[in-house]
Amino acid sequence: MFRVLLFLSLPALSIAADFTLSDIINRVRSHNPMLKAARMAVEEARGRQLGSGRLANPEFGYGFQNQSNVSPQTGVFSIDQAFPITRRLSLEKQLTSQLVGAAELEVRDAERRFIAEAQSLAVQLLSLTQQRALRQQQTALASKLSEFVRGRAKVGEISPLDAAQAQVDAQRLLLETRKLETRSVSLQGQLKPMLGLKPSDSLTLSGDLPSLTVPGMGAGWMQRADYQLAQTKIAAALTGKDLAKARRMPDVTAGLFASREMQDVTPIHRERTGFLGFRISIPLPFWNRNQGEIAEKTASAERARLESEALGNQIISEAETARREMQANADLADETRNKLLPLVIEQTDKLEKAYEGGQTDLLTVLRAREQRLHLEAAALDAVRDFHLARIRYEAATGKHAPALPATSAAATKR
Numbered sequence: 001m002f003r004v005l006l007f008l009s010l011p012a013l014s015i016a017a018d019f020t021l022s023d024i025i026n027r028v029r030s031h032n033p034m035l036k037a038a039r040m041a042v043e044e045a046r047g048r049q050l051g052s053g054r055l056a057n058p059e060f061g062y063g064f065q066n067q068s069n070v071s072p073q074t075g076v077f078s079i080d081q082a083f084p085i086t087r088r089l090s091l092e093k094q095l096t097s098q099l100v101g102a103a104e105l106e107v108r109d110a111e112r113r114f115i116a117e118a119q120s121l122a123v124q125l126l127s128l129t130q131q132r133a134l135r136q137q138q139t140a141l142a143s144k145l146s147e148f149v150r151g152r153a154k155v156g157e158i159s160p161l162d163a164a165q166a167q168v169d170a171q172r173l174l175l176e177t178r179k180l181e182t183r184s185v186s187l188q189g190q191l192k193p194m195l196g197l198k199p200s201d202s203l204t205l206s207g208d209l210p211s212l213t214v215p216g217m218g219a220g221w222m223q224r225a226d227y228q229l230a231q232t233k234i235a236a237a238l239t240g241k242d243l244a245k246a247r248r249m250p251d252v253t254a255g256l257f258a259s260r261e262m263q264d265v266t267p268i269h270r271e272r273t274g275f276l277g278f279r280i281s282i283p284l285p286f287w288n289r290n291q292g293e294i295a296e297k298t299a300s301a302e303r304a305r306l307e308s309e310a311l312g313n314q315i316i317s318e319a320e321t322a323r324r325e326m327q328a329n330a331d332l333a334d335e336t337r338n339k340l341l342p343l344v345i346e347q348t349d350k351l352e353k354a355y356e357g358g359q360t361d362l363l364t365v366l367r368a369r370e371q372r373l374h375l376e377a378a379a380l381d382a383v384r385d386f387h388l389a390r391i392r393y394e395a396a397t398g399k400h401a402p403a404l405p406a407t408s409a410a411a412t413k414r
Contacts, residue, residue, distance in 0.1 A: 021210075027118075027195050032194055055089070098239060118194045121194070127209075250283040254278070260272070333386065336378055347368060
């Protein structure tokens with residue numbers, strides 16, 4: 001008997017997504033596939049927590065010995081339970097609780113990094129949109145000049161070479177616009193997976209970039225998730241050190257046993273006896289007092305403390321460097337827009353009028369326009385670099401993914 005299976009493949013449905021820069025934060029939190037996978041590490045840590053701090057299972061034993069001429073038939077039942085005489089179980093429970101907090105902080109730190117990366121891509125896309133609009137505006141002006149020059153060349157008022165040069169300049173601007181579109185496609189390809197979008201989905205970023213405001217340096221960076229994670233690692237390392245000390249004394253085992261004995265005294269008489277007893281086993285830590293693990297955990301705690309100090313210095317340096325970059329780019333954008341550009345625009349308008357009156361050559365006009373384009377593009381680049389530095393500052397201070405208050409308290413508790 002043969003079975004024929006028919007598979008109908010339907011094209012994947014595409015969606016059109018429209019986001020603003022502020023929408024990126026919540027979208028990354030809720031739809032980033034890597035974050036969804038990272039959150040399972042928290043569930044793994046909670047699963048390990050369920051099995052920690054518990055007594056070992058009791059052991060049941062049974063022994064049998066058949067009777068002989070000198071010994072009776074014996075059956076022995078026993079049950080033994082190991083008990084720690086140190087704080088080992090409570091320390092194990094505390095350690096796994098700290099590891100759960102560490103896993104949650106790792107997820108928050110991943111959120112911080114993914115949000116910063118997605119915002120950086122979004123800022124570059126918005127900046128490219130502005131750059132394309134600028135090129136399109138310049139292309140329209142170049143086309144208008146090209147038509148004017150071509151008309152003047154037909155009546156013999158100017159050289160046909162000027163008309164050709166004007167046409168080349170218009171085509172150059174059009175080519176630059178297409179290059180920017182190609183770059184935009186590449187950035188969208190990087191951003192879509194971070195927002196949980198398929199390659200076939202369309203992505204549109206709307207809205208403008210925020211104003212150029214340089215924030216003040218505060219102490220909020222101490223709530224950054226990876227810094228709190230470093231504090232949690234210190235606490236966990238100290239707990240591990242205490243746990244290693246608690247393991248110097250192995251568990252004490254106590255148990256009950258009962259025996260049933262039977263002996264054939266005569267061919268017709270069988271004697272039955274039995275007994276009930278208690279036993280305890282106390283290990284003597286003469287040769288192994290867990291010195292190796294204690295030394296290891298002591299070094300681990302010191303390493304965690306030094307790493308925390310280094311991370312704190314690195315965070316302060318990152319935040320301060322980003323603030324300085326923000327200030328430098330804000331000053332550059334302000335100087336370009338409010339001082340240089342007005343002068344260049346005024347000079348370009350004068351040269352265009354002079355060219356229309358035959359008082360200057362086309363090359364001078366094109367050079368002035370190119371200078372104006374470079375300044376306008378440089379102003380947009382300064383704004384883009386300001387916001388990229390702002391995103392680095394916010395990531396350095398953990399603005400959009402701080403450590404959760406409850407987690408922070410658990411991280412420092414020991």
